[in-house]
Amino acid sequence: MEVFEPWRLILAAVLAGFLHFQVLCTSDVAPNYTFMQEATKAPPVAYYDYIIIGGGTAGCPLAATLSQNFRVLLLERGGSPYGNQNITNLATFTDTLTDTSPTSPAQSFVSEDGVVNTRARVLGGGTCLNAGFYTHADPEFVQKAGLDLDLVNRSYQWVEKVMVFEPQLRQWQSAVRDGLLEVGVLPYNGYTFEHIYGTKVGGTIFDKDNHRHTAADLLQYANPSGLTVLLYATVHRILFKTKGQSKTAAHGVIFKDGAGNEHRAYLSKETDKGSMGEIIVSAGALGSPQLLILSGIGPAQHLKSLGIKVLLDQPWVGQGMADNPLNVIVVPSPSPVEVSLAQQVGITRLGTYIEAISGSISSDSLD
Structure with missing residues (x-):
């Protein structure tokens, strides 16, 4: 029996939209997405061929591609990145991460181990919050994962046409590059997306005007008549059919809008292409298992302790979470320095990645 592997669908989605390239949008001006609206305008009940939960790095390109042939609903619990200067402008990079308001695109949390972290709550997901460095995966990793390397490379091009740029190295990033070479992180590979040992300049999702581009920009590939994007739509539960079925199957979702309406x-029942659609969970490493647990899929004992009816005892849901180890060295400057995010990386054969950012952070941001 063939096992369904979600990454195949995501890669196919990225590739399928390759021929539907449209006019680029600027990151600080909202594009004319006629299919995007707040969830308060949604009807109480609606039907779609595909329902995608989470409008992040995977959800946006997947929705854009599926909309070419199907009726697609994309549910995003956050708002739009467009018009939010903290997201779109390089100079206000840290302001987004320190915004603790209820509608902030960055939701802070503390793990059970006491680690402070942030998860995205905005259309475009982590691409609205991160340092914007772009690079390809290690080909060896791609092959070990069983992916089609040619398909992966063509998928990269689909993304790069919309949201990847060559960075303009200024004083600080140039000094970092020279320092990496001086201490022996060799060879110097110049500007490249490839994952190779040594020091290189990678791509950036900030354009020449220092405006951020995000995965939300990939929605310009969408067929407007085939896609509905609802903002501030928080999914509370996936609905499953269990009676009269040979196997349990997801058939709907319950979500609430920003005003609390359900x-x-x-x-x-059947798509225009004669097949059944799917509910696709792309809510991130934290949001996806959380939603499965709320829907009754997870470790049985944990579900029972929360008063959740067990639909499927799956002990690995929500388990095995780990973050990449990170060592930070802060070098104070007696005078203001330019704002720059990661534009290059030193990749060592020990498996370490050396990057640097610069800028000024107010004392209020550190409280």
Whole structure:
């Protein structure tokens, strides 16, 4: 029996949209996304061929591609990145991460181990918050994962046409590059997306005007008549059919809008192409297992302790979470320095990655 592997669908989605390239949008001006609206405008009940939960780095390109042939609903619990200067401008990079308001695109949390972290809560996901460095995966990793390397490379091009730029190295980043070479992180590979040992300049999702481009920009590939994007739509539960079925199957979701009103979205019984659609969970490493647990899929004992009816005892849901180890060295400057995010990297054969950023952080941001 063939096992369904979600990454195949995501890569196919990225590739399928390759021929539907449209006019680029600027990151600080909202594009004319006629299919995007706040969830308060959604009907109480609606039907779609595909329902995608989470409008991040995977959800946006997947929705854009599926909309070419199907009716697609994309549910995002946050708002739009467009018009939010803290997201779009390089100079205000840290302001987004320190915003603790209820509608902040950056939701802070503390793990059970006491680690302070942030998860995205905005259309475009982590591409709205990160340092904007762009690089390709290690080809060896791609092959070990069983992916089609040619398909992966063509998928990269689809993304790069919309949201990847060559950085303009200024004083600080140039000094970092020279320092890496001086201490022996060799050879110097220049400007490249390839994952190779040594020091290189990678791509950036900030354009020449220092405006950020995000995964939300990939929605310009979408068929407007085939896609509905709802903002501030928080999914509370996935609905499953259990009676009269040979196997349990997801058939809908319950979500609430920003005003607290409940809505339901269901899969159409049959798509226009004659096949059943799917509910795709792309809510991130934290949001996806959380939603599965709320829907009754997870470790049985944990579900019972929360008063959640067990639909499927799956002990690995929500387990094995780990973050990449990170060592930070802060070098204070007696005078203001330019704002720059990661534009280059030193990749060593020990498996370490050396990057640097610069800028000024107010004392209020550190409280």
